[in-house]
Amino acid sequence: MIVGNAKPIEEVLSMIEPFDKLIVAGCNGCVTVCRAGGEKEVQILASALRLAREAQGRPVEIREVTLERQCDPEYVELMRPYVGDYQAVVSIACGAGVQFLAEHFSKTPLLPGINTGFIGVTEKQGEWSERCQACGDCVLHLTGGICPVTRCSKSLFHGPCGGSVEGHCEIDKEVPCGWQLIIDRLKALGRLDLYEKLRPMKSWKTSRDGGPRRIVREDLI
Amino acid sequence: MLVPCTGRVEEILVLKAFESGADGVMVVGCMEGDCHYLVGNIQARRRVARVADILEKIGIGGQRVRMYNLSAGEGVNFAAFANEMTEHVRGLGPSPINVVRKGPKK
Ligand code: SF4
Numbered sequence: 001m002i003v004g005n006a007k008p009i010e011e012v013l014s015m016i017e018p019f020d021k022l023i024v025a026g027c028n029g030c031v032t033v034c035r036a037g038g039e040k041e042v043q044i045l046a047s048a049l050r051l052a053r054e055a056q057g058r059p060v061e062i063r064e065v066t067l068e069r070q071c072d073p074e075y076v077e078l079m080r081p082y083v084g085d086y087q088a089v090v091s092i093a094c095g096a097g098v099q100f101l102a103e104h105f106s107k108t109p110l111l112p113g114i115n116t117g118f119i120g121v122t123e124k125q126g127e128w129s130e131r132c133q134a135c136g137d138c139v140l141h142l143t144g145g146i147c148p149v150t151r152c153s154k155s156l157f158h159g160p161c162g163g164s165v166e167g168h169c170e171i172d173k174e175v176p177c178g179w180q181l182i183i184d185r186l187k188a189l190g191r192l193d194l195y196e197k198l199r200p201m202k203s204w205k206t207s208r209d210g211g212p213r214r215i216v217r218e219d220l221i
Numbered sequence: 222m223l224v225p226c227t228g229r230v231e232e233i234l235v236l237k238a239f240e241s242g243a244d245g246v247m248v249v250g251c252m253e254g255d256c257h258y259l260v261g262n263i264q265a266r267r268r269v270a271r272v273a274d275i276l277e278k279i280g281i282g283g284q285r286v287r288m289y290n291l292s293a294g295e296g297v298n299f300a301a302f303a304n305e306m307t308e309h310v311r312g313l314g315p316s317p318i319n320v321v322r323k324g325p326k327k
Contacts, residue, residue: 008278009275009278009279010278013279040231040232040233043233043236044232044233044236044275047233047236047237047240048236048275048279050240051236051239051240051276051279051281051318052279052280052281054318054321054322055279055280055281055316055317055318055321056280057321
């Protein structure tokens with residue numbers, strides 16, 4: 001899932017400073033699961049903003065909505081009938097959702113209520129970690145199911161650097177060395193041959209280096 | 222307000238109480254370790270802390286919400302806690318929301 005985290009309330013308050021009639025919009029997708037931008041967080045943020053502004057003597061009217069997904073046009077369009085009645089929208093979806101709302105409602109300022117973190121997993125309740133950087137050309141079948149782009153701090157592709165000490169990365173003793181993980185897993189799978197095989201340099205043209213990406217599926221159009 | 226377990230006390234319930242004009246909110250749950258639903262009161266404790274943090278940051282005051290734990294048979298303790306909370310909130314004075322709603326002193 002895409003993992004995000006609430007922006008500090010003070011920051012959201014300063015964003016909404018000029019406005020007194022707002023929508024706070026959540027998303028039922030990833031950000032609901034990571035407890036950053038679902039229906040409950042919409043309620044909490046809206047209530048906190050109302051309280052803060054009323055205490056300042058400048059009450060704010062807030063409509064609370066949570067779309068099924070902010071990254072699909074069918075759901076985004078459900079806001080069209082009323083979005084014009086409000087001065088701005090605070091979206092607590094991921095950055096994709098915020099931008100998609102902005103694209104659809106060109107006259108309405110869109111304010112991000114969360115910081116989008118990464119594509120990751122739930123380690124345990126309240127803890128998430130990164131797993132994928134969407135490089136666009138997956139190599140997990142060669143690396144024991146562990147992503148060198150994400151798990152190695154330097155995104156190395158041909159084994160650990162000299163900073164790997166007792167299984168940990170030189171950036172932080174708490175961070176496992178991605179390449180140590182890969183090698184351990186390949187060993188466990190009996191597939192160290194995959195590590196020993198020389199490979200050409202990875203092409204990054206499918207990654208961010210080629211600019212904003214697009215996937216077109218002719219078979220679905 | 223009665224709930225079957227403090228595990229039901231989500232952040233928004235406490236925030237709504239402040240929006241409705243409460244000067245303080247006390248959440249009273251069972252003793253930790255004694256929750257019929259295992260962790261309801263532990264969740265409530267975390268949520269109360271979260272609300273306190275929000276209230277502090279938005280200028281309402283984190284001290285206005287507190288959690289107490291006691292067993293269902295401790296009526297005397299309940300009364301003592303309720304009195305303590307009442308005194309505590311009196312000491313804090315009205316919530317800034319209520320000050321604004323009341324308007325300037327004449
Ligand atoms: S120590 Fe391991 S994880 Fe850290 S940068 Fe070097 S190879 Fe990557």
